[in-house]
Amino acid sequence: MVYKPIKSLIKVVLSGVKRLELLAFLTTCVTVIILSPAMLFAGDNGPCIECHTKPDKLKVTEKAKIDPVTGEIKVSPMLIDEAAFKASAHGGEDFFCVDCHQDLDGKDVTEGHKPNLKPVDCITFCHDDPAEEYLQSTHVKLMRENNKDVPTCKDCHAGLSYHYTPIGEKSPRDVPRGTDPLHRKLTIDACGSCHRDYLNSYKNNAHGQVATLGHTTTDVPVCFDCHGKHKILNSSDPESKVGKERIIETCGNCHANANASFIRHVEHPQIKNIKYYRTLLAAIKNARSDPGNLKKAIKNPQTILCIVFVMYVGILAFTFSAFGLHSLLSWFAVVRDEYRRKEHGDDEQH
Amino acid sequence: MTSNTNYIRFRLFHRFCHFLIIISFFGLVLTGMPLAFRGYGWARWLYELFGGYPTAGYIHRVCALITFFAAFIHFIYLFYSISVQKKKGFFWGPNSLLIQPRDVFDIIGDIKWFMGIGKRPNFDCWIYWEKFEYLSLMWGTLVMALTGLILWFPVQFTKIIPVSVADIIDLPSIALIIHRYEAILAAGFIFTIHFFHTHLLPEKMPVDEAIFTGRITEEEFKHERLNQYKRLEHQRQLDNYKIAPPSLFVSFLTRLFAVPILITGLIMVGLMFSALLVWAI
Numbered sequence: 001m002v003y004k005p006i007k008s009l010i011k012v013v014l015s016g017v018k019r020l021e022l023l024a025f026l027t028t029c030v031t032v033i034i035l036s037p038a039m040l041f042a043g044d045n046g047p048c049i050e051c052h053t054k055p056d057k058l059k060v061t062e063k064a065k066i067d068p069v070t071g072e073i074k075v076s077p078m079l080i081d082e083a084a085f086k087a088s089a090h091g092g093e094d095f096f097c098v099d100c101h102q103d104l105d106g107k108d109v110t111e112g113h114k115p116n117l118k119p120v121d122c123i124t125f126c127h128d129d130p131a132e133e134y135l136q137s138t139h140v141k142l143m144r145e146n147n148k149d150v151p152t153c154k155d156c157h158a159g160l161s162y163h164y165t166p167i168g169e170k171s172p173r174d175v176p177r178g179t180d181p182l183h184r185k186l187t188i189d190a191c192g193s194c195h196r197d198y199l200n201s202y203k204n205n206a207h208g209q210v211a212t213l214g215h216t217t218t219d220v221p222v223c224f225d226c227h228g229k230h231k232i233l234n235s236s237d238p239e240s241k242v243g244k245e246r247i248i249e250t251c252g253n254c255h256a257n258a259n260a261s262f263i264r265h266v267e268h269p270q271i272k273n274i275k276y277y278r279t280l281l282a283a284i285k286n287a288r289s290d291p292g293n294l295k296k297a298i299k300n301p302q303t304i305l306c307i308v309f310v311m312y313v314g315i316l317a318f319t320f321s322a323f324g325l326h327s328l329l330s331w332f333a334v335v336r337d338e339y340r341r342k343e344h345g346d347d348e349q350h
Numbered sequence: 351m352t353s354n355t356n357y358i359r360f361r362l363f364h365r366f367c368h369f370l371i372i373i374s375f376f377g378l379v380l381t382g383m384p385l386a387f388r389g390y391g392w393a394r395w396l397y398e399l400f401g402g403y404p405t406a407g408y409i410h411r412v413c414a415l416i417t418f419f420a421a422f423i424h425f426i427y428l429f430y431s432i433s434v435q436k437k438k439g440f441f442w443g444p445n446s447l448l449i450q451p452r453d454v455f456d457i458i459g460d461i462k463w464f465m466g467i468g469k470r471p472n473f474d475c476w477i478y479w480e481k482f483e484y485l486s487l488m489w490g491t492l493v494m495a496l497t498g499l500i501l502w503f504p505v506q507f508t509k510i511i512p513v514s515v516a517d518i519i520d521l522p523s524i525a526l527i528i529h530r531y532e533a534i535l536a537a538g539f540i541f542t543i544h545f546f547h548t549h550l551l552p553e554k555m556p557v558d559e560a561i562f563t564g565r566i567t568e569e570e571f572k573h574e575r576l577n578q579y580k581r582l583e584h585q586r587q588l589d590n591y592k593i594a595p596p597s598l599f600v601s602f603l604t605r606l607f608a609v610p611i612l613i614t615g616l617i618m619v620g621l622m623f624s625a626l627l628v629w630a631i
Contacts, residue, residue: 203388203389205523205526206522206526209385209386209388210388210403212388212389213385213388213393213394213397213402213403214394214397214402215402215403217403219403219404220403255504255505256505257505258505259505259508259509260513260516261508261509261511261512261513261515261516262504262505262508262509262516262522264508264513264516264517264520265504265508265520265522265523266520266523269523269527299517299518300518301517301518301519301520301523304518304520304524305520305523305524308524308527309527309531312527312528312531312535313531315531315535316531316534316535316538319535319539320538320539320542323479323539323542323543324542324543326479326543326547327542327546327547329464330460330464330547330551331546331552332464333463333464333466333470334551334552334553335552336466337470
């Protein structure tokens with residue numbers, strides 16, 4: 001990750017040169033460094049951790065926050081679990097609290113700080129690439145062209161920084177890493193909350209059935225492994241990760257030597273989607289007026305899958321009802337014979 | 351009245367094959383069924399019990415290899431018996447496991463018996479539903495092996511079909527659907543029909559030991575397969591089949607092994623059926 005805050009500092013310095021204020025700037029810096037004890041810890045989480053791990057040192061231990069997506073009021077604890085923070089995507093060696101909470105950068109916090117910090121700006125200095133990619137995605141295209149209500153940053157990311165650590169909820173401070181299985185699992189639900197049919201059909205395929213059982217390590221593909229993360233493009237777009245030109249590469253990430261036949265695989269089988277059966281029936285009904293549509297339906301690989309599925313449902317129903325009846329009847333007949341033999345035996349004795 | 355005479359019904363080779371099939375079948379069902387019933391809590395629990403992903407998958411493949419081995423030695427046995435030993439009666443006659451004309455009469459006779467308008471028909475070496483089970487095991491193994499291999503090596507299998515065909519026929523997806531529902535068919539069939547027709551009959555409860563000890567008593571022989579008994583008597587071969595009764599220890603071992611297996615199977619089919627009910631309601 002590029003360490004953007006440093007860059008911005010350099011920019012400030014350079015602009016200072018232009019305005020011939022370099023001397024004044026350097027003097028200020030030196031003064032601040034000498035005078036401020038907090039600056040001695042610059043690039044150190046020490047002063048923050050000093051209070052934010054000890055409830056008795058905090059004036060406020062909990063704060064109410066409004067969820068940007070649902071509008072719910074959530075209580076967010078101000079205590080930090082250092083271990084969980086270190087394990088998170090932002091817990092790297094050279095990453096500090098003030099990198100996000102920039103309004104405290106360089107401030108002396110030994111006596112506390114103002115209660116409401118500025119909302120953290122994730123995009124401007126650090127995550128500008130994904131934002132740019134997102135702006136090229138089909139989601140944004142739909143928003144611009146059709147005024148569709150599409151997910152923006154926080155629809156996914158606020159929901160996805162859920163915390164399964166003891167610190168609290170919905171704060172990016174311990175946002176899980178991209179490879180984290182729980183994080184990966186939550187992305188399936190996030191995509192599926194809108195793309196419900198695709199989620200259901202995903203659960204019916206070989207990848208999704210393992211994910212549904214709760215295994216979402218990087219060996220099991222979730223939505224974004226195939227469709228991309230920010231620059232999600234419709235599969236009809238050649239540039240899409242699942243588009244004609246890139247799909248061999250996408251499948252090949254896991255399946256070495258993926259070939260042209262292999263990538264014809266149907267990832268979202270419609271075998272349990274009643275809507276697909278309706279379109280099939282409609283195509284058969286209108287076979288005379290629109291034979292092209294029927295031909296298209298027959299050539300669709302989904303059709304064979306549906307036929308095989310329906311066939312097996314039939315085989316299952318027939319086998320179990322026929323043999324189940326056979327079992328019941330033979331049980332009944334054996335018991336009946338036994339009963340008759342006993343009665344007969346009793347008659348003989350009398 | 352009870353005589354102590356026992357007859358051999360299953361030779362060691364067949365008992366061994368049945369044992370291999372039990373081990374591999376249960377391994378396959380217990381690691382595979384959670385995937386078919388992935389939405390249910392018990393499926394998740396069972397999958398974790400076998401190590402989850404990817405361990406359960408490895409167990410599944412090892413068990414598949416055991417099944418392949420059992421099928422392989424079975425066909426070697428058939429080949430050896432037919433072409434080297436020149437044994438007869440594999441394809442036709444009372445000892446054949448293939449469908450014969452008399453099976454049709456047996457089915458009609460059985461239906462009459464069920465309805466109370468006839469006596470229980472007398473059977474020969476193999477009863478029609480035993481033949482059906484054997485043949486469906488053969489067919490099922492073939493289908494499961496083929497689709498399983500496609501799922502195991504999807505890239506290699508799709509390589510052999512041209513792209514124009516792959517556009518319409520998606521081999522791995524078809525294999526997955528067939529593999530899943532054929533598995534439900536096979537597991538459901540074994541755990542209900544096979545169990546209730548063979549082991550859990552009122553007269554056999556809890557287990558038909560013949561496939562484990564290889565022996566049946568004279569009474570059982572006459573009751574279940576009177577035609578075979580008479581035929582062997584007529585051919586004066588009955589003495590060749592006589593054998594000492596199983597020792598108490600072997601009988602005990604059989605029960606110790608078979609009863610937990612039967613219970614496991616019944617629990618599995620109960621869970622599978624409950625899933626159907628949940629889905630239906």
